[in-house]
Amino acid sequence: MEFAGANILSVDQFERSDIEQVFAVADKMEPYAKRRMVTRVLEGAILGNMFFEPSTRTRVSFGCAFNLLGGEVRETTGFKSSAIAKGESLYDTARVLSGYSDIICMRHPESGSVAEFAAASRVPVINGGDGANEHPSQALLDLYTIQKEVAAKRGSLDGLRIAMIGDLKYGRTVHSLVRLLRLYKKLHVVLVSPQELSMPEKYVSELLEAGHKVEVSTELTDGIAHVDIVYSTRIQEERFASQEEADVYRGRFRLNQAIYTKFCEPNTVIMHPLPRDSRSGANELDNDLNQNPNLAIFRQADNGVLVRMALFALILNVVDQVDRSAREVNWYHRRT
């Protein structure tokens, strides 16, 4: 695909070569994100960070990624304050707001709304999550993390073994990730969930049609035994009819250090889209894993900044200019 000026609306728009391009640029962003270097390549550019649904981490991650490239961020959060309440169409909102910035990142509670917005926008739009539908930058950062974490061992994503655990029915992130994984070769995907929360059939079929091996289980310990990656998720309680209904499944698959040591292969990487639910009734990834060097969940969050910087740099077509304006960070920087 041609990135310059493109909208990023769905994982389906990426081919394998596109993903590799994003990841190569993300790698280049590391000195800036890790605060060793400063670049001002987007000085003067404005991101419209439009979150019509609450979010802290995704919103701040996009905003920081843009700041790290030297750009400015104008933000809108919440729904009530919007003109939509006065009967404005998404078309009008898009036409107006796209006059205020160079690029827009948008989250919206309704499926398809971001694509509708993008169609009327005069500047590129990145989907920051449209209801239960898509959240492409999350899928990209997940895949980027998988690649970085297993690169030492295997060099390629082909042949990867991954277990997805938890609420595979409502979890938007696992659906998008499966879509991207399809593009690789000979994967072994283990799906562990309660039967009622199993991965929708269409995603399973797609994996099978693409030649991957799919295993389905309701037992955690089976699932995590022979994989490179354990991708755990929380129960998406906000999608259930009641708290009680969600409680039936919460805490069903708990990974802790003892289980990890007993059942996982050495150096199995643990991922989670976050937030993990650390309340005693849930605790899908126990806090006693925090010292486990293979717990990749915070590196995964950090990778979000790299991937989002890469998307901005590609869409605004400044990849080749990033290093040109670089200088060393002149302040005390991060302990890690």
Place this chain on the structure above:
Amino acid sequence: MEFAGANILSVDQFERSDIEQVFAVADKMEPYAKRRMVTRVLEGAILGNMFFEPSTRTRVSFGCAFNLLGGEVRETTGFKSSAIAKGESLYDTARVLSGYSDIICMRHPESGSVAEFAAASRVPVINGGDGANEHPSQALLDLYTIQKEVAAKRGSLDGLRIAMIGDLKYGRTVHSLVRLLRLYKKLHVVLVSPQELSMPEKYVSELLEAGHKVEVSTELTDGIAHVDIVYSTRIQEERFASQEEADVYRGRFRLNQAIYTKFCEPNTVIMHPLPRDSRSGANELDNDLNQNPNLAIFRQADNGVLVRMALFALILNVVDQVDRSAREVNWYHRRT
């Protein structure tokens, strides 16, 4: 008037020469707002963008305008979070907040509050809307749009023919616009509204006293027949006692492409302060007008950025320095 350090509180503070000065500076801002050029003239300056009442477009428009000049924006939205709830006077709020920035833009639900705030502020204050009272930058951008849209045809605003349609009683923007139009010569103003929502008498008298021709009508098709500008507005439902009461008037004057073709002169310009109400029961400007090149409503919103940049540049006295720090945009820029 002397712009350097001035507050912008009311349209009444402008003479015709002042307006012409604002518009001349707004013209100069176009390469920056259209993202062909970047200026950093206000690098290091801070705008306090204080919206004590919800707003997306006006708030973001002011914020972007300041960013486009190279400045930073610190924002406050909503009311509850303010110290006012703990009994703080507007005087104290102004004294404190004006220590944090170089200029303040403020929206507040109460008429007169922004002027009261400005009297205690130590930095210049722009009124971003104080209840039903004033919203001077909106009136300026409306007039600026009128001038730009009809410039090719007539070169001057004198002699302009304009129809104002809809809720002329509660619409703050039409009141302020009428105030500014008074300053020009031999206008022909057609006021189309339900009788109950007609333009308050004082504004009509002022127009007549200034030598303009005023026509009043309750029929859309009469009103739009022989004018240069059709300025449509939505029913300000939030000012009615009930939704039902507002519904009586909603949708009374609907302009669509068929009516436009049949009744309007060629190239009649369509304006609207936005948001337009696109719900089926309202639809004062039909979506089938979206392809009409004379639909100026989104250019009008874009002009808001130019006018606000001009106000900032004039008040902070940097007009002559804007171009000095200019350079070409180095990223992919806007499709339009």
Place this chain on the structure above:
Amino acid sequence: MEFAGANILSVDQFERSDIEQVFAVADKMEPYAKRRMVTRVLEGAILGNMFFEPSTRTRVSFGCAFNLLGGEVRETTGFKSSAIAKGESLYDTARVLSGYSDIICMRHPESGSVAEFAAASRVPVINGGDGANEHPSQALLDLYTIQKEVAAKRGSLDGLRIAMIGDLKYGRTVHSLVRLLRLYKKLHVVLVSPQELSMPEKYVSELLEAGHKVEVSTELTDGIAHVDIVYSTRIQEERFASQEEADVYRGRFRLNQAIYTKFCEPNTVIMHPLPRDSRSGANELDNDLNQNPNLAIFRQADNGVLVRMALFALILNVVDQVDRSAREVNWYHRRT
């Protein structure tokens, strides 16, 4: 203490020499805060301004202080939008958010939460107020104000006479200020409050143990008679069981110009942590004092910017670089 990379969590971490260091740097910040000079020393750095409890003045003061040093600010306000509602631990929140910025300022409703957050954060954290516990930058700015206001008269804080008036039981600021004052010598502290709202015993003991003189009174006019500083506070009504209970004490100690003239020594300085409650039933500092040159309450708020700039410069270790990138302000600047 070593400031580079340090967390600022409590006033207890400061020795007298540390405070003097902060104040010396704050003095250096004045040309930047007063908008005579611009520095870009932190260009490219990001502050995560995380306010999980409403605040306007502290939030904006921190944000502006960072902008004034040339850095960017990413902000989060409110509680609902946070992942904490989905069961995320403070540890996880800290690990994730600290990947997004170079330094974090955090306000949180629960005592101790900011220290817990800081322990997991990968970047330095400044406590912007954790419930009823601490608000160290407020105490520093209060003390800085005291020093500046009385410097002409006495050159040192040793021997200072100060009256603290009002709600000394729930007022977080007076507790923290007392903690800092302990570090100086031979102070005379007059505590004026209703008996039910008197200063907690442990703070009084600490003052006495450090060799200071403490006087307790329930009469305003006694208390303010022979001091250098009158530090007034409002009734912290949000800490009372009911509005009615708070009303019993509100307005008990009202200082106005007539009382000031009659009872205070010439040039007694009036301070208040703000907001002052200017409703007729409260009015602890009457508006007729606004013209009194010894009313230092707005200079006190301004000093907050200086002190916060100093903390940022010290923690990020750029004190020596601030002036190197300095230039004169090129726009119309502040009237005062």
